[in-house]
Amino acid sequence: MPKFGTISNMDSQSETKPEKVKSRNETDQTNFETAAYKDAYSRINAIVIEGEQEAYKNYIKLAEMLPNDQDELIKLSKMENRHKKGFEACGRNLHVKPDMEFAKKFFEPLHKNFQIAAATGNVVACLLIQSLIIECFAIAAYNIYIPVADPFARKITESVVKDEYKHLNFGEVWLKEYFKDSKEEIQKANRQNLPIVWKMLNQVEKDAKALDMEKDALIEDFMIAYGEALDNIGFTTREIMRMSAYGLVAA
Ligand SMILES: [Fe+2]
Ligand SMILES: [Fe+2]
Numbered sequence: 001m002p003k004f005g006t007i008s009n010m011d012s013q014s015e016t017k018p019e020k021v022k023s024r025n026e027t028d029q030t031n032f033e034t035a036a037y038k039d040a041y042s043r044i045n046a047i048v049i050e051g052e053q054e055a056y057k058n059y060i061k062l063a064e065m066l067p068n069d070q071d072e073l074i075k076l077s078k079m080e081n082r083h084k085k086g087f088e089a090c091g092r093n094l095h096v097k098p099d100m101e102f103a104k105k106f107f108e109p110l111h112k113n114f115q116i117a118a119a120t121g122n123v124v125a126c127l128l129i130q131s132l133i134i135e136c137f138a139i140a141a142y143n144i145y146i147p148v149a150d151p152f153a154r155k156i157t158e159s160v161v162k163d164e165y166k167h168l169n170f171g172e173v174w175l176k177e178y179f180k181d182s183k184e185e186i187q188k189a190n191r192q193n194l195p196i197v198w199k200m201l202n203q204v205e206k207d208a209k210a211l212d213m214e215k216d217a218l219i220e221d222f223m224i225a226y227g228e229a230l231d232n233i234g235f236t237t238r239e240i241m242r243m244s245a246y247g248l249v250a251a
Contacts, residue, residue: 032150038096040210045091046098047204050107051138052084054114055167058130061118065126069174076167083160090153106203109196110134117189124175124182125189131171132229133193137200138164140221141213148212168225172232179234186233187243194247197222223247 031037059077063070091098110129117125142161146154175182201222205215223244230240 032094036210038094040207041091041094041096042099043102043207044204044211045087045094045096046100046103047106048087048141049084049091049098050100050103051134052080052087054107054111055130055134055138056080056084058114058126058134059167061114062123062126062130065118065121065123066174069170072170076170079163079167083163086156086160087153090150090156093152094150106200109199110193113193113196122185122189124178124185125192127171127174128186128189129193131167131174132226133197135164135168135171136222136225136229137197139168139225140218143221144208144213144217145211168229172229175233183234187239190243191246194243195249198247198249 056077059073059080063073063077066073088098110133114126114129116122117129139161142157142164146157146161149157175186201215201218208215208218227240227244230243231237235243
């Protein structure tokens, strides 16, 4: 009897194995429709919409602060507004209502720090928060999202991410030009704001995973984009390492 039992166990295992693989493949193709996917999407989609809205307002503010770059900055703000509309369409396409209340809370610490910097005329901190940190956060998130997105969202995200590189470039070029005078302020703003990004990534880890986006990959992409930006601005490798380590304070 035990012998039969063993054989029948083996049989049932070998029968279920291919089926299990098949059903996993099927879920991969249709998981945009599951309740779990839509639930996570309601928060991720909201974060993206709120992030674009934040960027839109931040570039309008920066245009006021930098009259010489006003036209360019207004152009960037308009792009952000278009991005926001694109991502709103992504939510509608999946019949998901974005949880905007959650997203507002999610962005609150960075939003607050930008407002404080703007109120005191601290252009350097404003640029660091918007053009480096928020843009690199967007670039990392969108690059990781594109391969696992539904076809509609993929097309939109692919065109959006190209714009975000231009926005990051604006910050790099400006900060590079005034590097000597703004170096200390960049480091200070980095110390204050990089730990916030880490907390944001931790907060979103579970929902991102439900969309097949790994936190480690998000961190890696963020640090690559951010490190390259700091390098372009003029920081040495040693300084970039030291500045990057501030993210770990929050980990
Ligand atoms: Fe954007
Ligand atoms: Fe942007």
